[in-house]
Amino acid sequence: MFLIRQAGPSDFSGLFQLARLLDSYNLPADRGYIRQLLRDSEASFAGKLPKAKAKYLFVLEGKTVPGTLVGCSLIIGKHGTPGRPHLWLGLEKIRKQSRTLGIRRSHQVLRLGYTVNGPTEVGGLVVLPGYRKHPEVCGLQISYVRFLYMGIHPDRFERKILVEYRGAMGAGNKSPFWEAVGRVFTGLPYQKADRLSVTNKEFILNLFPREPIYCALLPESVQEAIGAIHPAARRAAGLLRGIGFRALAQIEPFDGGPYYSADRRRVRLIRQMRRLKAAVIASPGRAKQSPAFLVGTDAGGFFRAVRIRAQVDRGRCFVSREALRLLKLKVGEKVYVCPLSR
Secondary structure (H helix, E strand, O other), X not given: OOEEEEOOHHHHHHHHHHHHHHOOOOOOOOHHHHHHHHHHHHHHHOOOOOOOOOEEEEXXXXXXXXXXXXXXXXXXXXXXXXXXXXXXXXXXXXXXXXXXOOEEEEEEEEEEEEEOOOOEEEEEEEEOHHHOOOOOOHHHHHHHHHHHHHHHOHHHOOOEEEEEOOOOOOHHHOOHHHHHHHHHHHOOOHHHHHHHOOOOOHHHHHHOOOOOEEHHHOOHHHHHHOOXXXXXXXXXXXXXXXXXXXXXXXXXXXXOOEEEEEEHHHOHHHHHOEEEXXXXXXXXXXXXXXXXXXXXXXXXXXXXXEEEEOEEEOOEEEEOHHHHHHHOOOOOOEEEEEEOOO
């Protein structure tokens, strides 16, 4: 049984190692950024940061050595604020017609869009390679725990939830989309532009054209990369599609990866979450035949959760004593429970 919990300052070393595997916009392999993220996360869980600044970082502890991190995931309370807008390239159709020739043409174009009143975003999902096909579905646990937490504290999050997936990469780990579009307008290499965008979006707003970009003018290989998901992210995308996320007609301006979105109130895990009382299962052997649940608590002001096979009956959730120990709960205390399936 793995323990999922909120991250703290002591997790820096393990989290930095995970960030080096992903090195993404919201989890870059930057020591200063990771330290600040851990401080922000601690303050967010404590309710000390407003939605526009809140970031909630979850970590998955290994079973053999407590404190060893094998995975993490993140919620950004609000992605898109007056100081840091949320950007996208919208996929649109423009229709042209020639009366003289009797010809009609439909063209797909990209158009820059932005908002300073953005959605909640989920991201930062990474699991150590040795645990990605673990029997206890580590990736599913650390991904879905974010929605259990949103169900517990719905007032902390926006109605719309966004997820950005990494786009296709070509030779030399270069983004074909950025090379053909972003680099043309900014003059910057992908890695430098992506890192700069963590704290500064001005150069995109002012250097990208506001006029439509005709996709037909791009190389065929680049057109194929528009909205394509990187192979390493396809499994994660499948998990979120399974609980209600759908692709938007928008792509990320850097690598052309797709944006997916869902209404928080319609996400299956959140809709199915229940508040119950913790109880000890009478026959631990019978639990092996029971459905899997994600069981969480923020008792004592510290969030913890476990994936466990449990029995739910008459307002109670029957779990093993080991689960109660990991959750630091006593019999009769409240727990939040949602069914956990692929």
